Amino acid sequence: MQGEATLRLLDKADKEILKLSRDVKGAIYDFQHKFRKSPANPGLHFKQLKGHPRLYSARVNQEYRALLLHAGESDYILVAVKHRKDVYDNLDRFAYQINPVTGGIEFVDLVSIEKQVLDETLVPSVPAGKHVGEETSASSAPNEKKARHATPDPSVSETLFAAFTAEQLLDLGVAEPLLGLIAKITTEDELLGLVEYAPQLTAEVLLALHDGKTLDEVLDQVTTPVTAEDPVDVEDYQAALARPATQVTTDDTALQEVLEGDFGRWRVFLHPTQRKVVERNYSGPARISGGPGTGKTIVTLHRVKHLVDTLGPGDDKAILFTTFNKNLAADLRQRLLELAGAEVAKRVEIVNIDKLATQIVAEAEPGGRRRWIDDTKALLEWEDLLLEQGETRWDGEFLHAEWSHVILGQAINSRADYFRARRAGRGRSISREDRAAIWQLVERYIKRLDDKELWTFRQVAERAARMEIERARQRASYEAGQVSSVKLQRESGIWHRPRYRHIVVDEAQDLSAAHWKMLRAMIPEGPNDIFLAGDTHQRIYGNYVSLGSLGINIRGRSSKLTLSYRTTHEILGAALGLLGQEEWDDLDDGHDDLSGYRSVLHGMRPILRPASTWDAELDAVVEQVREWNDVALASIAICVPERRMVAEVENRLGKAGIVATAIGAEGPKLYDAIHVGTMHRFKGLEYQRMILVGVAEGLVPSHHAAQYEDTDPLRYRRELQRARSLLFVAATRARDTLVISWHGQKSRFLP
């Protein structure tokens, strides 16, 4: 063999490699360099394995051999590194194929996987709060899964998948070489052993069937989304290598990171469904939805990188990448740098949506002296005004929401327009007389803010939207050649270019109508103009929009992610229960749901813990945190329903000598500390272990909601839905351990 070769790493091969000693890892690093340069290098002892036309071994060091799958031409895939005694003795143990359903390349070592599944001494029972396969000591918990393993279950006398024929499993995409082993599985622990080493689709299908999904549901939710788009030739490895279902690294850095134990899998192994969305060419705005932890943010990051790669040269910021919170924008910047490097990042403007709006307004009105206030401060201003006016018919919150959502939200400028305005989703209907009075109060409120040189983020967003719409209008007349005067032409010239070539939005469910109008006006309609990721189940700022009516038509360009990479199956199940029977929209007048949402990670079930008083609840928090001394402080977080409780938790932990820090608008102040914050602050974050405290009636939902129960039933429903979403967001931040506690009467949302 002559010349250079490519060497890619197959997903899951890294799991075994990670367990090897440092020496061997060092040797692998040297090996892959030598191999790429020249597989013919005699020192590599490169040779084909008997009976396996595509499988080769090569020498890593005296003891270890690399197994390489030849994908045609000079392309090789590193599928395993093994001790030489495990390579040559029983060559039948190795099986590889192109999966006829997904078209992806799969490799299994039947001996290792069988040991993992069936050998009792090797089967790791799942320690409390840990992902399957994660190496760590167990902490004890009352409802640990292990207990299930110890008690023989009478229904398990049969094998778990006896009800399904081989043909049915194969149609769902299960790897054929594993059928024999699957037929022997009798317990859930054995299944979890298999899941860790089996190809991804096999794992997902088996877990979904085990969860009681029907064949049709599994086909629909698990298999169809990753089915190859083209007909699969199971002999054509070159074609298979190019398909998203073949999970391989394509660059050297990843292998290096695997060897250094610092491997950010998200940077490399996209799920086929994720990859399709990242690389697809859309004819207009597109949307990706999916439950918490399904990788929506990861997809937006890869999408941004992909879009930059398709841009021509230039150093302008051609792509806008925006999200709701300030700290999340900072996080996106950091992660884009990690994923794609500074050259890519410098083509992208990364900014939270309200900051963007303030920039637009400040650009047009340099030297403006106004200060921006958030909703809490805006509410105080309302309350002061109502007090001064002796007005008691409506409270500040109602009026603030009416002004923000109905008046500003629909850009209503006159009393007459307000009389005609739609008030969808705003609860109790109001008479013409009421509208007249509300309009007057709103005018007084606006004047009050003007006098104090204040404005709310919503006002700024609305103003920015109007400015951008005007800019777009001018651009259109310029392009249509309708600007005749030379002076005007020159001035319009500044405006003639759209601000961005592409816009990517994360946390889309929380943007308001004004935000969307601004974004729509910033970019002309066209291919790949706007890409948005969001989950309406996680909407926590009460912004309900219909994208279609705002000029963002995503119909036919929506897809959904369903596999959670963050949280365990047990936490996910409990979190879904918190959502109750509510209905959820799709940002576009339709419905959304979380069907098919699942996880291949397993751990213990969430712990529900009552306490007699708030004081006792705080004591229990201290005790729990002390027990979790096997993880870094920063992998633990405590979430509270009300702001005042943040300091109370912080103080109590402080007194116990445990360092804790509040999560502010810009993120946590300290990193080596337990993070404490309100539910809103946890949006988009994740922690290994979480305690949700104060999940009691009166707090979740807040007693505040109760006042609408009789007077305004629709508003009441919205308040409850928002409270459920907040709790859902908080609970799904936990990667592997979740504790929920309360004092007094437990929240009605809890089981």
Ligand SMILES: Nc1ncnc2c1ncn2[C@@H]1O[C@H](COP(=O)(O)OP(=O)(O)OP(=O)(O)O)[C@@H](O)[C@H]1O
């Ligand atoms: N393809 C992947 N491979 C490995 N890890 C992944 C992959 N996709 C996502 N993850 C991991 O899953 C976790 C959740 O991802 P991400 O934050 O993108 O989810 P999300 O859908 O945006 O969640 P949320 O809606 O809760 O904000 C992260 O730790 C991320 O690194």
